[in-house]
Amino acid sequence: MINIDKVTKTYGKKQPLKEVSLTISKGEVFGLLGRNGAGKSTLLSILAAISKPDSGTAYINGMDSRKQKRKVRECIGYVPQEIALWEQNTVKENMIVFSKLAKIKASEESLKKLCSDVQLEDQWEEKVSRLSGGMKRKLNIAAALIHQPDILLMDEPTVGIDLQSKLEINRLVRKLADEGKTIVYTTHDLNEIMTLFNRIGVLKDGDFSFIGTANEAEEEYGGNTSRDEWIYNLLNR
Ligand SMILES: Nc1ncnc2c1ncn2[C@@H]1O[C@H](COP(=O)(O)OP(=O)(O)OP(=O)(O)O)[C@@H](O)[C@H]1O
Structure with a gap:
């Protein structure tokens, strides 16, 4: 509330x-x-x-x-207006870095599940620089949900x-x-x-x-x- x-x-x-x-x-x-x-x-x-x-x-x-x-x-999970990702790293690596920044011990499975909730499971091993704008947004949303706000x-x-x-x-x-x-x-x-x-x-x-x-x-x-x-x-x- x-x-x-x-x-x-x-x-x-x-x-x-x-x-x-x-x-x-x-x-x-x-x-x-x-x-x-x-x-x-x-x-x-x-x-x-x-x-x-x-x-x-x-x-x-x-x-x-x-x-x-x-x-x-x-x-609070915050999805900023500007997309903020590590472009040269994969979706998986980005999720791991975000979980470390949030000081959350998340399993790879749980991080992958968050990506599949935003239909990014097929891009799990893909470099962020190769994703479309929509996929990058979805990755930012998945990252904002890591600490289950x-x-x-x-x-x-x-x-x-x-x-x-x-x-x-x-x-x-x-x-x-x-x-x-x-x-x-x-x-x-x-x-x-x-x-x-x-x-x-x-x-x-x-x-x-x-x-x-x-x-x-x-x-x-x-x-x-x-x-x-x-x-x-x-x-x-
Ligand atoms: N850090 C800042 N320093 C000075 N002025 C600022 C700062 N942040 C916002 N403003 C000003 O405050 C006002 C509100 O900005 P804000 O970004 O909150 O608007 P917004 O409704 O989100 O706009 P948009 O739809 O364009 O994103 C604007 O006039 C903006 O220029």
Whole structure:
């Protein structure tokens, strides 16, 4: 469970987060939306205990992300926007390095199982530099799951990848939520906005301008306009 209580973050003259509050339940898939620069990655990095709020508190499973950084990181899996892998090593070698970094004594079998959960079993011995963009994303997701986190934070995990990988990632996200993991996921993808999330939240001018289901958003912003148009309005108004 995630409880964000009046979190503020300022960078110079910019204030992407102004006393933002939100509760996300266990097993929920929450779509974090907003225009470029709205503060989505800033909020994810605070939840991941990578950066600190200037004021307010983010509680992760009841723990203060600022004061109990190490314990918070143990229950968070973070998939960053930028793919971060050792290109000259194999999938297997990458998974072993990630498990060592996470200080987890994972068996080769369990690491391979995580890769097969993201349909990468055939690439186990393949060099990362030979993988497609979608495969690299899936490997980053498998790596984020090594320490069996309760919460998965995913920053645009499907941007710029092939349709098959995207659908596989979407299915995995729903499966992980069904198993009880809490997922916060940023996207600009219209289909994901409509179908993937239990709730969506739109960050605008430092706070949530909308929190609710996609259907509720459509009722509020839809009317006679096309889907593209009302989602544009949802993000911009
Ligand atoms: N380390 C930093 N130093 C200074 N400004 C920053 C820093 N990180 C983010 N910002 C600024 O804070 C604002 C929010 O950025 P953030 O990356 O959180 O937005 P975003 O919603 O994730 O955008 P995108 O959809 O483009 O990824 C932007 O104006 C950005 O330029």
